[in-house]
Amino acid sequence: MKKQLVIIGGGPAGLAAAVAAYDAGVRDMVVIEREEKAGGILKQCIHNGFGLTRFKESMTGPEYAQRFLDEVNARGIEIMTNTFVTGLGTDKKVTCMNESGVFTLEAGAVILAMGCRERSKGALNIAGTRPAGLFSAGTAQKYVNIYGYLPGKRVVILGSGDIGLIMARRMTLEGAKVECVCEIMEHSSGLRRNIAQCLDDFCIPLYLEHTIVEIKGKERVESVVIAQVDKEKQPIPGTEREIPCDTVLFSVGLIPENELTKETGLALDPHTKGCFVDENRETDVSGIFACGNVLHVHDLVDFVSEEAEVAGRAAAEYLINGDSEHVYIPTVAGENVGYVLPQRAGKGKDIKLYFRVRSAFRNAVIRVEAGEMVKTYKRIAVAPGEMENITIKAADFADAQSIRVSVTREA
Amino acid sequence: MKVNFDVAVVGGGVIGALAARELKKFDLSVVVLESAADVAAGASKANSGIVHAGFDAVPGTLKAKYNVIGNAMMEQTCRELGVKYIRNGSLVVARTCEEEGILPELLFRGRQNGVKGLKIMLREQLAEEEPHIADGIAAALYAPTGGIVCPYGLTIAAMGNAMDNGAELLCGFTVVGAVKTGTGWQLVSADGHELTARIVVNCAGAGAEQVAGLFGDTFFRIGFRRGEYMLLDKSVGTYAKHTVFSVPTKAGKGVLVTPTVDGNLLVGPTSVEEDEYTTATRRAAFSELRQKASAMLKEIPFGQVITSFAGERSYSDRHDFILEWGKPGVFHAAGIESPGLTSSPAIAEHIAEQVAKALGAKKNGDFVPVRRSMHWFKDLSAEEKNRVIAQDAAYGHIVCRCEEVTLGEIYEAMRSNPPARTLDGIKLRTRAGMGRCQSGFCQPSVLHELMTEFGMAAEEITKNGGDSRIIVGGEL
Ligand SMILES: Cc1cc2nc3c(=O)[nH]c(=O)nc-3n(C[C@H](O)[C@H](O)[C@H](O)COP(=O)(O)OP(=O)(O)OC[C@H]3O[C@@H](n4cnc5c(N)ncnc54)[C@H](O)[C@@H]3O)c2cc1C
Numbered sequence: 001m002k003k004q005l006v007i008i009g010g011g012p013a014g015l016a017a018a019v020a021a022y023d024a025g026v027r028d029m030v031v032i033e034r035e036e037k038a039g040g041i042l043k044q045c046i047h048n049g050f051g052l053t054r055f056k057e058s059m060t061g062p063e064y065a066q067r068f069l070d071e072v073n074a075r076g077i078e079i080m081t082n083t084f085v086t087g088l089g090t091d092k093k094v095t096c097m098n099e100s101g102v103f104t105l106e107a108g109a110v111i112l113a114m115g116c117r118e119r120s121k122g123a124l125n126i127a128g129t130r131p132a133g134l135f136s137a138g139t140a141q142k143y144v145n146i147y148g149y150l151p152g153k154r155v156v157i158l159g160s161g162d163i164g165l166i167m168a169r170r171m172t173l174e175g176a177k178v179e180c181v182c183e184i185m186e187h188s189s190g191l192r193r194n195i196a197q198c199l200d201d202f203c204i205p206l207y208l209e210h211t212i213v214e215i216k217g218k219e220r221v222e223s224v225v226i227a228q229v230d231k232e233k234q235p236i237p238g239t240e241r242e243i244p245c246d247t248v249l250f251s252v253g254l255i256p257e258n259e260l261t262k263e264t265g266l267a268l269d270p271h272t273k274g275c276f277v278d279e280n281r282e283t284d285v286s287g288i289f290a291c292g293n294v295l296h297v298h299d300l301v302d303f304v305s306e307e308a309e310v311a312g313r314a315a316a317e318y319l320i321n322g323d324s325e326h327v328y329i330p331t332v333a334g335e336n337v338g339y340v341l342p343q344r345a346g347k348g349k350d351i352k353l354y355f356r357v358r359s360a361f362r363n364a365v366i367r368v369e370a371g372e373m374v375k376t377y378k379r380i381a382v383a384p385g386e387m388e389n390i391t392i393k394a395a396d397f398a399d400a401q402s403i404r405v406s407v408t409r410e411a
Numbered sequence: 412m413k414v415n416f417d418v419a420v421v422g423g424g425v426i427g428a429l430a431a432r433e434l435k436k437f438d439l440s441v442v443v444l445e446s447a448a449d450v451a452a453g454a455s456k457a458n459s460g461i462v463h464a465g466f467d468a469v470p471g472t473l474k475a476k477y478n479v480i481g482n483a484m485m486e487q488t489c490r491e492l493g494v495k496y497i498r499n500g501s502l503v504v505a506r507t508c509e510e511e512g513i514l515p516e517l518l519f520r521g522r523q524n525g526v527k528g529l530k531i532m533l534r535e536q537l538a539e540e541e542p543h544i545a546d547g548i549a550a551a552l553y554a555p556t557g558g559i560v561c562p563y564g565l566t567i568a569a570m571g572n573a574m575d576n577g578a579e580l581l582c583g584f585t586v587v588g589a590v591k592t593g594t595g596w597q598l599v600s601a602d603g604h605e606l607t608a609r610i611v612v613n614c615a616g617a618g619a620e621q622v623a624g625l626f627g628d629t630f631f632r633i634g635f636r637r638g639e640y641m642l643l644d645k646s647v648g649t650y651a652k653h654t655v656f657s658v659p660t661k662a663g664k665g666v667l668v669t670p671t672v673d674g675n676l677l678v679g680p681t682s683v684e685e686d687e688y689t690t691a692t693r694r695a696a697f698s699e700l701r702q703k704a705s706a707m708l709k710e711i712p713f714g715q716v717i718t719s720f721a722g723e724r725s726y727s728d729r730h731d732f733i734l735e736w737g738k739p740g741v742f743h744a745a746g747i748e749s750p751g752l753t754s755s756p757a758i759a760e761h762i763a764e765q766v767a768k769a770l771g772a773k774k775n776g777d778f779v780p781v782r783r784s785m786h787w788f789k790d791l792s793a794e795e796k797n798r799v800i801a802q803d804a805a806y807g808h809i810v811c812r813c814e815e816v817t818l819g820e821i822y823e824a825m826r827s828n829p830p831a832r833t834l835d836g837i838k839l840r841t842r843a844g845m846g847r848c849q850s851g852f853c854q855p856s857v858l859h860e861l862m863t864e865f866g867m868a869a870e871e872i873t874k875n876g877g878d879s880r881i882i883v884g885g886e887l
Contacts, residue, residue, distance in 0.1 A: 034809065084809040099807035101797040120849035122718030125641070127694035130720065132874035132881050136851040143855055143882065149869045150884025174887055213694060219879040246883055259813075259847075262646065 005029035009113035011040020013292020015068035016305040020312025031079045039065035053302035109315045116293035119253040128214040133221035137163040137251035152247025157181040160188035164251025169198035182210040187360040254297045271339040272296040280314030334406030352391045357382045363410040371400030419608035423450035425566040427614035431573035433763035437772040441578040446585035448876020451566035453616040457722030463750040464554035466521025473732040477754035484756035492568035493784025495672035501557025501654040510658040528555040572782040574828035589625040617725040619745035628737035632728040638680025639696035644715040648674040666703035724748045789815040811853040813846025835875040
């Protein structure tokens with residue numbers, strides 16, 4: 001079967017991309033979603049705080065998703081749910097499977113919007129037993145918010161990612177006792193507002209530079225041993241402390257779900273763990289675009305939607321007017337910057353650069369260098385948990401060989 | 412429930428399960444008594460999964476004998492049972508001149524044991540065969556008959572096939588008492604159930620000494636040695652093509668690096684003497700494994716570790732398998748440490764012959780050796796998938812996205828012998844939850860399917876029986 005545009009993933013990225021592509025003129029398209037309903041991970045994020053940037057109002061996850069779903073439905077865009085994409089070729093053939101069987105869609109353009117998954121506890125090499133009661137924070141969130149089960153009553157959380165912070169509050173509200181949140185870094189990877197609203201407001205201690213060194217319990221978790229870590233992130237002998245608990249939640253990072261992409265053979269950036277893209281969010285294979293958390297992990301869905309619209313419009317442009325000629329220059333992560341996205345910038349258009357700092361500090365100066373041009377921007381505070389962005393005018397990098405972003409402390 | 416059997420097998424590990432299957436080749440009623448909630452709860456769940464060639468065991472031992480016979484039987488056994496098995500070949504790599512000197516010794520020992528095709532491979536060929544081989548390695552012993560198998564897959568399939576042929580399985584039956592009767596033995600479980608058997612086969616692994624003691628047999632002791640592992644993601648599953656061993660020492664075969672039949676990369680095991688049975692992992696194990704594995708293969712991508720685990724070796728004080736009669740009507744298969752998995756088809760055959768002879772049993776003409784195989788749906792061609800989905804739409808619905816396990820396979824795991832009733836049970840049969848996200852996405856769905864299938868409440872679903880409940884905070 002032929003389809004002009006196939007969007008893989010019906011989360012906020014896929015939905016926003018679909019609307020944008022439709023509004024830019026594409027009609028023959030489908031959104032493929034493996035779950036029963038579109039909306040992605042937002043379906044289980046029943047807390048509020050979504051949409052503050054984009055809509056200037058605070059919505060819950062399902063409300064935010066519904067806004068886009070309504071837009072999709074109003075345009076009559078097809079969403080194929082309960083359908084799993086098992087393969088994607090560089091020829092843009094998309095292999096799918098659902099209860100009617102295995103079939104292939106021959107797409108004119110593809111937008112990857114598969115989202116991300118949580119890093120599992122298994123990757124952490126924690127010593128001890130492997131009892132019941134160990135959950136990634138998102139799994140616990142699904143149990144509580146979708147199924148209505150409280151996984152446990154006495155909880156220790158490892159990692160201060162946003163889902164972990166949100167779940168600290170959620171489990172507390174449902175009657176569990178959250179003993180503490182341990183974070184191995186010297187700063188939290190979560191949003192500052194979440195630390196205030198989810199931990200501080202409930203007097204849940206956040207132990208920075210702490211980790212779990214051992215899990216105990218035969219059938220169900222009985223306790224964990226936590227310890228302080230040194231500069232090399234190694235536990236400091238003598239600082240161990242045993243905390244009784246029946247549940248451990250892991251909120252230790254999110255990883256773009258790029259298994260499909262890897263099989264396709266698209267180039268991936270080791271820093272973002274997502275595709276290598278240009279300002280249109282086009283990957284190294286023309287006609288294949290990527291957006292949302294599959295491209296790089298966002299902390300706010302508002303930016304996911306924005307990015308998806310870029311990809312949706314670009315895919316429409318590609319389908320309607322064909323591939324355009326580009327002159328690219330690389331973007332470079334300089335001092336104290338983890339990554340810059342997009343990884344390459346096409347000349348002749350203004351570009352909005354998204355980037356993350358490596359460590360948290362106050363009175364920061366962002367410095368953007370492109371050939372002769374040097375611009376600086378002040379920030380009261382920066383943190384790795386909060387993505388920054390800066391827009392550069394086309395004229396400012398017209399003659400440059402690269403665009404470098406660095407962040408330093410104000411002198 | 413039937414309470415009088417010809418044969419009771421104590422222990423549902425690979426030895427007990429395959430023994431039950433072999434016993435069903437005779438006209439005998441057979442029950443397997445397993446204390447855990449599922450079969451493959453002990454050593455047969457967590458081991459290296461290597462089908463050893465047989466160059467390592469001391470000539471003349473039972474280990475040497477059954478290793479070589481078992482190795483030769485493994486392929487057909489796995490084919491009949493639909494178990495994943497690959498003959499990928501083994502390499503024993505020498506890291507020092509001293510170790511190089513041991514290779515011919517191993518080769519000679521192997522030939523004495525009847526191992527075919529052994530040869531010494533030099534650096535040039537080695538580097539070609541195994542591209543990531545560490546720089547310092549000059550030679551290796553190559554054993555083409557070395558292979559890999561899924562150990563719990565074999566155990567589950569053997570039990571399933573035994574049950575399809577009429578054997579019974581009682582999980583949660585911990586044998587704690589034995590009383591001599593006129594015709595055999597009465598066995599008592601921890602929760603007070605009783606049954607009788609004319610012959611009891613002790614395949615209780617770590618519990619074999621205790622079980623033997625119940626019959627008054629005290630002629631062997633069981634010791635424990637823990638082995639810890641790291642499992643790496645499928646994306647690096649081909650980092651080693653062969654099973655790469657270091658030169659064995661007194662402490663055992665040492666750390667190895669191997670692909671698994673499911674396409675992961677496995678590094679381990681350590682070797683830690685224990686007073687008590689434990690499968691916890693130690694923190695020190697991770698650095699030890701990295702270091703030892705790195706001496707064999709260079710730049711192993713340890714960033715791709717998806718989980719770590721440990722298994723406990725139960726060895727006898729003879730440091731050989733114990734396969735012999737104790738008190739009348741009691742046969743012990745104890746101290747089955749490595750190469751026990753490899754030897755299991757041969758040991759099981761031996762057990763069944765012994766028992767059948769003692770009972771004067773005839774062959775069972777109705778025995779069907781082939782188990783209707785689980786689908787491994789993911790590996791089917793598109794046409795085959797469509798055929799299966801057309802018959803049952805549940806196969807078109809993926810539940811575990813990392814391993815692409817379908818709802819149809821989950822149903823199958825709960826509905827075919829031996830039925831899965833726990834999350835781990837589903838995982839071991841289907842691989843749902845075994846992938847890179849380690850069940851983060853699919854666990855709630857699998858829990859839900861278990862609840863629906865068995866009419867249980869969320870709080871009754873366990874990881875692996877006992878009090879390993881998943882939900883302990885109640886319903887909201
Ligand atoms: C770390 C490690 C690595 C290994 N690697 C390899 C390898 O690569 N190749 C190889 O060939 N072999 C290997 N082995 C050896 C192999 O795993 C064992 O030989 C084999 O699994 C033993 O099977 P079993 O059935 O005897 O024991 P188990 O699998 O331990 O089964 C015993 C069962 O008995 C049950 N039980 C105990 N007491 C009672 C009771 N009182 N009542 C009821 N049930 C009871 C237990 O719950 C358990 O399920 C390895 C072993 C270990 C530990």
